[in-house]
Amino acid sequence: MSEYKSEFLKVISERGFLHQMSDPEGLDKLCAEGPVTAYIGFDCTAPSLHAGSLVTIMMLYWFQQTGHRPIALMGSGTTRVGDPTGKDESRKILSDEIIEENKAGIRKIFEKLLTFGDGPTDALMMDNADWLMKLNYVDFLREIGRHFSVNQMIQRDSVKLRLEREQHLSFLEFNYMLLQGYDYLEIYQQTGCRLQMGGSDQWSNILSGVDLIRRKAGVEAYALTAPLLTTSSGAKMGKTASGAVWLNAEQLSPYDYWQYWRNTEDADVERFLKLFTILPLEEIKRLAALEGAGINDAKKVLATEATAMIHGREAAEAAAETARQAFEEGAMAEGLPTIEVPKADLEAGMGILSAFVTAGLCGSNGDVRRNIKGGAVKINDKGEQNEKRSLTLSDLTDDGVIKLSLGKKKHVLLKPV
């Protein structure tokens, strides 16, 4: 482990963000000299980013914190083309309106973590649709395609493996590195950006941009990737029962987000504290040293700090307090996710089945029935076995709500309005 001179690489390497770098010495020197500009691209396939993207988002955060200028690139141009790697046939073609909506949702996340503006280290937001949509095929081939050597392209591991195994590789996929390489060049020309970061799966795409900039502009640009994260038990990051761990509050409440981190596996606690919180390393070391049940305290810190990063300190504390009441006191915690139902429904008597479905705890009536059979369903903390049970105003607690629970961890409050 060589010592880095630049603050950025020091922080990044200590906290476990580093996977590969194209020219460590050169990049270190560049970053040590003064403000550098770097970008990371994000797809616009969903209305929010999820926990899987958080690693690279945090890299942008640290980049700015250590005195540099980050660029968040919205890939709405490449999203329109569609990422060719999936196996599903008939991929959904997203309409322009949806892509724009998604883009708006994704922007919000960056606005929380980065400081935007016109200053030398203020973050920028760009969109590759601005230049990709204008491309003319023949011009592109002449201007960009000429700088790509097929001989080299087929040497790339991603390509080589496919060819060696005689697996199909479409021309579209083969071209992807040109598009992303072109992004890098375009951003370099517009902003002087000389560093592109991303997940480790982006490595070869990033390198193609590095090459292109060298050929086209005679400038050395850099590549840096972060490891692809899995939990210690091998699960992909950012997936839960109800889907992805979204970063936007509209997609996933801060309380549920807090819970996601609270349920981190023991073996991941230290790694996640380094990656997803900004606590000092000594503090993390101390927390990670906790053993047995004590590590639960570290998980709470992880949850609160990680939640504070993207939902704000206040929401994080509230989530922590709600969880404390719900789990440690078994009390009726007011901060639990709350669903409003028309008062009239309760007056008429609301079926327990539909109550759990509207609360989002179960996917269908049959799902509720199965869970009732499995003994997972509770109303106001009392087990319920009768699927015909209906909820009425008399079920309201002193706080004026009805608490629905599925299993031990999932609770929703029903509130009449």
Add this chain to the structure above:
RNA sequence: GGAGGAGUGCCCGAGUGGCUAAAGGGGACGGACUGUAAAUCCGUUGGCUAUGCCUACGUUGGUUCGAAUCCAACCUCCUCCA
């Protein structure tokens, strides 16, 4: 353009005329054990106004009392040859 192969539930994958809402595995969810962890064990895993009904094995038609299974056309994907 030619020859061959494939398309099954969230995913992988068995099934080649009725016993198939479809084996098995993974994942997920619930339960037990714990520490709101992991591992392990057990259960569940299409929908409904439910002793029945509907939807589902690429699409559309056909054969049949009856089709995921047979036939035809089409769509998509893959491999090899040109």
